[in-house]
Amino acid sequence: MVDSSIVLWGQTLAYTFYVLAIMALMGWFARRVTQPGESRDVKPALFYSFVAFLVVLGVSLHFITYYTIPWKPMDMHRATITPDKVFDISVASHTFQLPSEKLIIACDDKVLFNVTSRDLTYGFGLFRNDHSMLFQMQVVPGHKNDILWQFDKPGVYTIRSTEYSGPAGVNMTLKDVVVVSCEKS
């Protein structure tokens, strides 16, 4: 599965390129709009083309991500996918309760994290050792909060609440408790 760090890298490149382009455009416009010159009418065809471009851009983004980001279709259809492993986790009083001290996962396994809150709204996220995020979801009390994820490379991850639940929730971190191993036993 494509790693989320690759997707983030792609997004960084795309957005940076866009930012530089739009700033250059505005700089050019600000300079030219103060200079004398012929102000030809902008034809409606250009306007309609721009509208069409925005429509295509806005809608196609979601189709492109559906076919290129593997966790998107997996998440949307997770109810029909049988996981290789399920971890039932509960949260109460700003504390995660794990089913075991470490959550051990084998490579290429599809793992369902089923997290239940007994009081407040929390978040549930897995983070790499460089603090970057692998994924996250919200944990809402009174509702089913589950996320399916496929791990295809070895790693050690930290669980952290990704939602504010009052100052007491700032330290809701369980360091290095998710271990993905690719060694065959």
Next chain:
Amino acid sequence: MSFIHTLVNGEQESFKPATLTPMQKMILRFVVVGLVYYGFAVVEGMIMRLYEITPIPTVPTQQFFAIMTAHPLVGIFGSTYAIVFGTFLFLVPFLMKKPLWSIPLANWTCGLLAVGTFTFWFAGFLSEYAPLYTLYWPLPADFTQFSLWGGTFFIVGIALVMVGTVLFVVNIFKTISYTPAGWAKQPAGALIGSALGLSGLQAFFSKNKKEHLVSLPVAAIARGTVDTALNAGIILFTGVLILVYMVAALLGHDLRHSAVDALLYKNWFWWGLDLIADGLVLIFVAGTWYLLATLITGKKLYMENFARAALFVEMVVSWTVWSHHLMSDQAQPGILKTVSGEMVTSFELITQGLAFFITLVTLWSARPLKMTHPLKFLLGGLLGFALAVPAGIMQADLGLNRILHNTQWIIGPHVHVAVLVGLTMTLYSAIYLLFPLVTNGAKLYSEKLAVFHFWAHLLGGIGMGAFMGMAGLQGMLRRSLYVNGEFNGYMILAALSGALLLFAFLAFFFNIVMSLGLEGVLGIFTPSRLDTKEPLPAN
């Protein structure tokens, strides 16, 4: 002329409060209140920027989150609402060439915004009430973490702001539709229909094309005001719900938190909050761009009918996009996530893109233009939304939201760039443009300070958003603390950019005070000597 003399009497004594009409005093009061609270928000923002580098020993963690709770509310209600409401209460009668329905009601709105904002800010500061503005149920009623009394006064403050907001809504729609004394009977229904776009919608399916009864900027104000009204209703209802739990607790009864469904509450709250973020802000801003572009150029707006239709679409879109805030809520129905969260949200790219294009073409049609302060701030505002809207569209995708939700990306390149660069620079453009009009020709103290204001604000706003965004892409969460310096490189750069924003505001504030003089500023708050309902003096 000495510095002290100018400080007291203003630049060349050109500002004379005694010559101001009640309408001019009304808008200036709103602007002063708005700028003072903007100052609050900037200082709070700077404290938080420093805290994100290393916790400040004299500020407890709970106070840090109390500041974070009050900060966006002070910025939105105390500052932006005040400036926007004051400006629109002046502009609607000015553009329609009829008196405001009620000047006293407008002054009440100003007072309620000022008092309400101070009430919730002070309650939050004293009691360290910190459930954050999202108020995810049952957090605001978690009295093991938060003070009951502090929370009660906090909610009362918000309620006062909302009452002021309701008075604004009434005043705007009454002004559009009422018949002033001595006038021929006004077609109230047709005026409201035109303002809201209903007559335009009807004309779209009819061969009989009628002229619009209200101008485009007034239509934009009316449509944004619909969202303002709906939002006030949601926030008032939510406040009452929280107050019920608080009052019960004060009387010694603990109500059952599970009586309110947390996900339903979240949907309800975000539906209401999005009426601001994705509703009235975008509609008001687009309308203001159109007005500024036509006033700066003296030309007709390019593709005016499309602009009008886009404002109507934006209003409808703003009622149906809230689900993009719940993409990481796994219990949220998938159909809402894809239709409301992804697809309808994409329309914001289209409607804001059109507003951007139409404004630029209108400006272009009048070249060469002089690079005045209103023009340069308008271009800054356009750039701000051109940066922030695509950032928002990206995070409103089910795939990308999984790795962006609740990170600094959301609050940096999207929220702060939209608010500080897009919205605030648009408001500054309007302030610089209207300044001579509403002060009867007061002279600006320093052109150089205004230029510094522009560059420091633009670079500070974009810089802060960019460095927060870079930290977000590296996994840094919002509404959190990293006490071991994990993201200090980005946070130091964001704080330096924040400092630029602070200096920009100080330069602007100093420039305005020196232009009006302290006596002039005080004179704004005394009753007008002119007995007129006209926006401007007769001569």
